[in-house]
Amino acid sequence: MQAIWKGTVSFGLVSIPVRLYAATEEKGVSFRQVHDADGGRIKYKRVCSVDGEEVAYRDIVKGYELPDGDTIVLTDEDFSALPLATKRVIDVLQFVPLEQVDGVYLSKPYYLSAEGPGTKPYVLLRDALEGAGRAALVKVALRNRESLAVMRPKDGALLVQTMLWPDEVRDAAPFAPEQEVTVRDQEVAMAQSYIETLSGDFDPSGFTDDYRVALEQLVEAKVNGREVPETEEPEDSGGQVVDLMAALRASVEAAQSRRAGTDTATAPAARAASPSSSGGGTTKTAAAATKAPAKSTAAAKKAPARAAAKSTTTKSTTTGSTAAAKKTATKKAATASTAAKKAPAKKTAAKKSA
Structure with missing residues (x-):
């Protein structure tokens, strides 16, 4: 792995020679832009807007555009001449509790590797930070940009994570709800119950990039000439929650079922269909409303079964009364089906009141 920076860590009067390495690598499925007709790759040329000629990469420099449209050209020599003490030195400014550093400020992480005689002071700084339970607030210049950063121990090494400057973090006020919401x-208690159900220690190894896996499977299927099996997409409720308490209760029960490794397809949705005991009356969530007919259907199926048994008995007695028995059974089934549609809400309400 190639180091992206070489310099020293200034720890008081102690200098630690180090190299800086990228601590992360983003993984994904890479794509090329191609012509849909023949699959030919799309290429881009760097062309000068003045003479229309293609420009070699070595002849391209940075330019700063002024408000009037004029451009000031800056060369590599201009950047090298900037009076930045942090170009080759990571300067320790302060030691702070890491929990006080808001994650919104944190940017890209890097590992520090000790060079030769810097191994002992490197270990000394690492152990001292770990013992004090603090992180070092430092300044470092990387890629023509000076940044604040935090330096902390991680798995036996020192990790430096650059930070955004305060004026680079947008104010959160415009994104907060404007109207008062009660x-x-x-x-709140039900939402906290859901949070408690899904609480645990952070273990990033337990999570996967499902989108990347799906893309890899898609590419593999295309290579082998196979069709990609369609997957069922979850139903979209449109983000509208009619009964918030019922939705929260269903969420808690679904999370508990997942934790227990049991089937979550019926119980949470069936309970969500019941009236809310906290002022919800007979209002139901959209998801619960779609599940409710299942109960009436099941009850209706049972009712014709009982009616069919009665008609069979009647048929063995006399054939003349068969038609009448069937009519009676049909009426009973219809009555039972109607009652079954109303029964769940009443029974549930009775249970809750008890």
Whole structure:
């Protein structure tokens, strides 16, 4: 692996020679831009807007455009001449509790590797930071940009993570809800119950990039001339929640079922269909409403079965009464089906009141 920076860490009067290496690598499926007709790759040329000629990469420099449209050309020599003490030195400014550093400021992480005689002071700084439970706030210049950064121990090494400057972080106020919203204590308690159900220690190895896996499977299927099996997409409720408490309760029960490794397809949705005990009346969530007919259907199926048994008995007695028995069974089935549609809500409400 190639180092992207070489210099020293200034730790008081102690200088630690180090090299800086990228601590992360983004993985994904790479694509090329191609012509849809023949698959030919699309190429881009760097062309000067003045003379229309193609320009070699070695002849391209940076330019700063002024408000009036004029451009100031800056060369590599101009950047090298900038009076930055942090170009080759990581300067320790302060030692701070890491929990005080808001994650919104953190940017790209790098590993520091000790060089030759710098191994002992490197280990000394690492162990001292770990013992103090603090991180070093430092300044470093990388890629023509000076940044604040935090330096902390990680798995036996020192990690430097660059930070954004305060004026680079947008104010959150414009994104907060403008209108006053009243949230009931019961709703907060139910939401906290859901949070508690899914609480645990952070283990990044337990998560996968499903999108990247799906893309790799798609490419593999294309290579082998196979069709990619279609996957069922989850139903979109449109983001509208009619009964917030019922939705939260269903979410908690679904999370508990997943934790227990049990089937989550029926129980949470069936319970979500029941009336909310916290002022929801007979209002239901959209998801619960779609599940409710299943109960009435099941009850209706049972009712014709009982009616069919009665008609069979009647048929063995006399054939003349068969038609009447069937009519009676049909009426009973219809009555039972109607009652079954109303019964779940009443029974549920009775259970809750009990």
